[in-house]
């Protein structure tokens with residue numbers, strides 16, 4: 183695995199075609215619909231930093247993959263695995279019981295899952311100083327990955343390439359999108375970059391924190407006392423961010439979550455209607471005094487690395503992939519990934535979104551109605567702060583209702599779009615939009631990639 187080298191694993195499609203050719207005497211070229219072609223590999227993006235990617239070619243009964251877009255999916259955390267969580271819990275062809283997912287995005291796009299930053303999922307580092315510590319490092323690592331990927335898979339160079347993301351993945355998607363735009367202008371990467379989609383994204387963390395109180399209050403999850411307590415700690419987060427003290431802001435962010443847990447009887451931050459009480463507020467406040475960062479990390483990584491998913495990835499999947507180092511486990515370095523990004527965590531990237539818009543890159547923002555951690559009103563708050571000259575026109579437009587089934591009157595989402603900015607309000611979904619509203623998420627992806 184030298185830097186940027188291509189390797190050529192024998193594609194399973196080829197084996198399948200050879201088999202079919204021999205059965206049919208070479209007369210018919212059959213297109214596999216059940217099981218499509220998949221390839222995966224590591225790219226050494228820096229010394230001691232090895233990034234894992236997994237590509238599925240689109241499987242559409244009527245269309246060749248070359249007629250469909252390529253979507254790269256970026257998970258949050260930082261430290262959440264795209265090849266694990268995004269793939270098996272959200273949009274991949276199989277769910278975590280290895281049963282087909284009928285709302286898989288694979289029917290409308292080829293899917294590229296990348297475990298990033300390094301140390302996430304099956305990606306690993308060999309020395310602890312090789313972890314990324316800020317968004318610039320994350321984006322520059324990804325440029326090495328993408329350059330290698332498109333060099334080795336020239337069949338994707340002309341296909342519209344979109345980056346879809348979730349949570350902290352949205353912050354990375356913004357930074358990566360801008361770097362990719364620059365690389366394309368310099369001619370150092372060959373691809374047909376078509377846009378970024380930022381799902382429940384950590385673009386302006388403090389705008390999320392400031393809206394937690396009002397959101398919970400309006401949903402009957404805070405009383406007046408609670409609202410005042412949340413407002414007080416949110417104000418402290420704002421002060422720390424304004425001073426540029428991002429370490430302190432991260433610490434206070436954790437404290438704000440504690441105040442919310444205590445006042446809401448432990449609301450689920452990822453979907454306010456599905457409460458989970460496995461970590462009582464009292465217990466977590468004890469942990470907090472010991473190591474706030476470890477606790478924060480556990481809280482936010484737990485849902486991305488449940489035991490069942492970990493068993494799947496370290497069992498049958500690791501066996502199937504064959505190239506994962508014997509001594510390395512899926513997700514083993516995730517805590518370190520999170521901790522090394524501590525100073526970057528609360529930094530806003532609103533100005534990067536502005537640069538993307540200014541550069542003419544298509545930007546989609548989508549958000550689940552029931553998400554607390556990145557609630558929709560917090561997203562609307564940073565969108566209002568954009569300096570993009572077209573924003574006032576965007577704001578004057580009315581939104582449009584979307585239905586999954588044209589015969590039903592059940593509203594599934596609202597959308598507003600103008601020039602290269604679109605905003606989707608996804609109803610009845612929490613933080614993990616495709617997991618909660620699979621059919622709507624698929625429809626949105628098709629709309630964003632101009633298939634509907």
Ligand SMILES: *[C@@H]1O[C@H](CO)[C@@H](O)[C@H](O)[C@H]1NC(C)=O
Nearest residue numbers: 211212213246247248249337
């Ligand atoms: C699908 O598209 C690729 C790339 O354009 C081409 O090489 C391949 O022959 C096509 N396959 C079929 C079955 O049309």
Ligand SMILES: *[C@@H]1O[C@H](CO)[C@@H](O)[C@H](O)[C@H]1NC(C)=O
Nearest residue numbers: 283284285286620621622624
């Ligand atoms: C997927 O399956 C569910 C449950 O079986 C069904 O309700 C839904 O309509 C299906 N969606 C699609 C897009 O086929």
Ligand SMILES: *[C@@H]1O[C@H](CO)[C@@H](O)[C@H](O)[C@H]1NC(C)=O
Nearest residue numbers: 306307308507508509510511
């Ligand atoms: C790097 O780490 C991997 C995973 O733990 C291990 O398999 C490999 O031997 C290490 N390489 C070096 C040069 O230490």
Ligand SMILES: *[C@@H]1O[C@H](CO)[C@@H](O)[C@H](O)[C@H]1NC(C)=O
Nearest residue numbers: 450455456457458459460488
């Ligand atoms: C709550 O957590 C338990 C244990 O992790 C899990 O089995 C259960 O599915 C969770 N419930 C919800 C609603 O997320």
